[in-house]
Amino acid sequence: MSHDIADATATDTRPAARAHTLQATPSVIAVQGLTKRYASGFEALKRIDLDIQRGEIFALLGPNGAGKTTLISIICGLVNASDGQVRVNGHDIVTDYRAAREQIGLVPQELTSDAFATVWNTVSFSRGLFGKRADSAHIERVLRSLSLWDKRRNKMITLSGGMKRRVLIAKALAHEPQILFLDEPTAGVDVELRRDMWDVVRQLRDQGVTVILTTHYIEEAEEMADRIGVINDGEIVLVEEKAALMRQLGRKRLRLDLQTPLAAIPETLAHYPLSLADDGNVLVYTYAASADEYSTPASISALLNDIEAAGVHFKDLHTEQSSLEEIFVNLVRKDA
Numbered sequence: 001m002s003h004d005i006a007d008a009t010a011t012d013t014r015p016a017a018r019a020h021t022l023q024a025t026p027s028v029i030a031v032q033g034l035t036k037r038y039a040s041g042f043e044a045l046k047r048i049d050l051d052i053q054r055g056e057i058f059a060l061l062g063p064n065g066a067g068k069t070t071l072i073s074i075i076c077g078l079v080n081a082s083d084g085q086v087r088v089n090g091h092d093i094v095t096d097y098r099a100a101r102e103q104i105g106l107v108p109q110e111l112t113s114d115a116f117a118t119v120w121n122t123v124s125f126s127r128g129l130f131g132k133r134a135d136s137a138h139i140e141r142v143l144r145s146l147s148l149w150d151k152r153r154n155k156m157i158t159l160s161g162g163m164k165r166r167v168l169i170a171k172a173l174a175h176e177p178q179i180l181f182l183d184e185p186t187a188g189v190d191v192e193l194r195r196d197m198w199d200v201v202r203q204l205r206d207q208g209v210t211v212i213l214t215t216h217y218i219e220e221a222e223e224m225a226d227r228i229g230v231i232n233d234g235e236i237v238l239v240e241e242k243a244a245l246m247r248q249l250g251r252k253r254l255r256l257d258l259q260t261p262l263a264a265i266p267e268t269l270a271h272y273p274l275s276l277a278d279d280g281n282v283l284v285y286t287y288a289a290s291a292d293e294y295s296t297p298a299s300i301s302a303l304l305n306d307i308e309a310a311g312v313h314f315k316d317l318h319t320e321q322s323s324l325e326e327i328f329v330n331l332v333r334k335d336a
């Protein structure tokens with residue numbers, strides 16, 4: 001597929017954006033102070049700032065009703081913002097709508113195409129909607145890259161659920177966008193197809209397409225994303241590289257299975273971050289997954305020595321690391 005790298009001169013040069021994003025790669029989408037109040041008066045987005053970097057896979061996570069669809073819909077020009085600004089490759093989505101929209105492919109959750117149209121016609125038609133010249137070589141590349149080439153003459157109604165999902169992606173890529181939005185790409189699909197879709201998305205990223213996906217599946221974000229944004233109650237509560245997020249917020253636990261259960265933690269061990277679990281049969285040492293005072297090899301070996309010295313004997317030990325799921329739940333938990 002030919003997804004040329006976008007015009008490098010079309011970067012956002014506003015001082016605010018420059019100060020805000022001290023990154024090497026220019027942002028391909030720049031969202032500033034975006035607010036959406038629906039007619040009911042409900043504020044679905046509250047002054048959102050967000051920069052998407054060229055060529056990344058960005059996962060937007062959030063519970064139901066957080067504002068994910070509203071945010072995507074505004075960027076794609078389907079819903080009007082109440083306030084704020086969005087630039088796509090430097091094009092304002094309001095004053096320069098056509099140029100901004102042309103950069104974007106949107107993969108919705110549901111297929112609304114004519115059930116009796118062929119795969120080829122469905123995908124070609126999508127290209128036409130953007131006023132692009134017919135380009136059968138491009139459509140062929142798209143269909144081949146999504147393993148749909150053999151199905152090009154099939155009517156949509158004859159396709160499996162998985163193939164229909166691929167057609168949705170093909171339609172979104174038909175006009176050669178550089179940015180692809182995937183709204184819940186694997187909602188309700190089986191594990192095999194989910195892995196298959198992940199491969200497809202990674203290939204697109206490798207071809208230079210910037211991918212933004214919304215998902216309820218933490219596993220999906222953990223598996224795929226370069227960066228993760230968490231949205232809750234219309235606010236971006238966190239944007240972070242996945243690896244850094246796992247390091248910063250992740251906790252590690254060292255679990256020691258004891259030979260005899262303990263009723264309480266011995267006094268001599270009170271200064272360690274220790275707790276008891278499983279009716280005193282397990283001693284748990286919790287520390288940051290990133291380096292902190294409790295996680296150095298020296299502190300762990302000191303702990304083990306002190307445990308022996310306290311007369312506590314263990315028969316087995318293992319470590320666990322908190323998953324992105326735990327981190328996410330903690331971030332969006334409503335501490336009412």
Ligand SMILES: Nc1ncnc2c1ncn2[C@@H]1O[C@H](COP(=O)(O)OP(=O)(O)OP(=O)(O)O)[C@@H](O)[C@H]1O
Pocket residue numbers: 038039040042044062063064065066067068069070071
């Ligand atoms: N047309 C509308 N009028 C009034 N409120 C709306 C409208 N559309 C959405 N909302 C509200 O805005 C909030 C955000 O909705 P949105 O669909 O953006 O959330 P979401 O994060 O995509 O949720 P989900 O994961 O369930 O799709 C919700 O409280 C929703 O009820």
